[in-house]
Amino acid sequence: MPGFELFGDKERQQLNDVLDSGVLMRYGFDGMRNGHWKALELEKVLAQKMQVKHAQLVSSGTAALTVALASAGVGAGDEVIMPTFTFVASFESILAIGAVPILVDVDDTLALDPQAVENAVTERTKVVMPVHMCGSMADLKALKAICEKHRLLLLEDACQAIGGTFENKPLGSYGDLGCFSFDYVKTVTCGEGGAVITNNDLYKTNADHYSDHGHDHVGKDRGAESHPFLGYNFRISELHAAVGLAQIARLDEFLAIQKKNYTILREAIKDLPNVSFRRVPEGGEESYAFLNFFMPDAEKAKKAHTELGKAGVDACFYWYDNNWHYYREWEHLIEKRSLGRLPKEVYEQLPDYSKSDFSASDKWVGRTVSCLVKLGWSESECKERAAKMVSVISGI
Numbered sequence: 001m002p003g004f005e006l007f008g009d010k011e012r013q014q015l016n017d018v019l020d021s022g023v024l025m026r027y028g029f030d031g032m033r034n035g036h037w038k039a040l041e042l043e044k045v046l047a048q049k050m051q052v053k054h055a056q057l058v059s060s061g062t063a064a065l066t067v068a069l070a071s072a073g074v075g076a077g078d079e080v081i082m083p084t085f086t087f088v089a090s091f092e093s094i095l096a097i098g099a100v101p102i103l104v105d106v107d108d109t110l111a112l113d114p115q116a117v118e119n120a121v122t123e124r125t126k127v128v129m130p131v132h133m134c135g136s137m138a139d140l141k142a143l144k145a146i147c148e149k150h151r152l153l154l155l156e157d158a159c160q161a162i163g164g165t166f167e168n169k170p171l172g173s174y175g176d177l178g179c180f181s182f183d184y185v186k187t188v189t190c191g192e193g194g195a196v197i198t199n200n201d202l203y204k205t206n207a208d209h210y211s212d213h214g215h216d217h218v219g220k221d222r223g224a225e226s227h228p229f230l231g232y233n234f235r236i237s238e239l240h241a242a243v244g245l246a247q248i249a250r251l252d253e254f255l256a257i258q259k260k261n262y263t264i265l266r267e268a269i270k271d272l273p274n275v276s277f278r279r280v281p282e283g284g285e286e287s288y289a290f291l292n293f294f295m296p297d298a299e300k301a302k303k304a305h306t307e308l309g310k311a312g313v314d315a316c317f318y319w320y321d322n323n324w325h326y327y328r329e330w331e332h333l334i335e336k337r338s339l340g341r342l343p344k345e346v347y348e349q350l351p352d353y354s355k356s357d358f359s360a361s362d363k364w365v366g367r368t369v370s371c372l373v374k375l376g377w378s379e380s381e382c383k384e385r386a387a388k389m390v391s392v393i394s395g396i
Ligand SMILES: *Cc1c(COP(=O)(O)O)cnc(C)c1O
Pocket: 059, 060, 061, 062, 063, 086, 087, 089, 090, 131, 133, 157, 159, 160, 181, 182, 183, 193, 194
């Protein structure tokens, strides 16, 4: 997955364009920039690649989620449905605007279970936020139907699945809003960065203003711009956008490498009697950023993970015990531990997650081993790795 494995001359050249002009900010300073508008350019390329009308770059994927929610008018006390298996950014971005994260089970897709989502909808629900973890997606068709039925927004977190598709649409473009991260370990990296994509003109305008202190960006002198509503600073810098421009130009190349390496590994282990694979919903194609597989039970999955590590098969994860990605270790959320006081709505409405039953998630995540698919492997390295995986897994 990490795009940084393949940094080169193009990234350097893009960065030098910015350094030569000296304008590191994405707005203003028109006369000094030598025509370089890297963030604006990257937004155009990204929107085109993702087949949507608009992209808004921001400072991180977490910021993208917050900006997406804010731009759609989500606020204090609104409930946002999110999965138990994700990254902490999901609930952080929701809490940041005073909304309430409602955790819901995942199924054998390792993403939101549509039936569990339906069961969790209340009068306060505003958004369903599926997270396309480890390169594959939630059943977006089923989730969209639920959203239409209850008039909810569908916000896709596609941070780990850029380049995957559902019904031939790029992941992130199927719902009302989609978010990407360009942090250092993602398929496309800017160092730090993120983006919101949408076909909705109002959400785009709101995201544009909100991510820059509410500035209306009408093209006047920055100091003379007005502020139609309160915002914050979630801006990306020109330096980061420049790196992203070089990287996005290589997305198809990265995806082809990911798929090739993924296929070598999958073909090698697919007939082992103790291995099965996560379900990819009908109509979906993975981004192939990770190879995820189920072992017969949690004990065997844990063992496989440990033994793979010992055999030198690095970058495999046992998410069930991971404190970034799975609800079981989110003590700070469960205990409502914040530096200052939480908004009243959050404090009062946040479910008591110490008492929740997420055994349906445990059943699938407990059996899951996820191996990162790297871009930098040579074919022989990849085959060697596949052979090691076969030998370790078949011994368990
Ligand atoms: C990386 C990631 C994010 C957040 O992105 P940052 O750019 O690191 O803030 C959000 N969701 C998922 C699923 C991620 O993997």
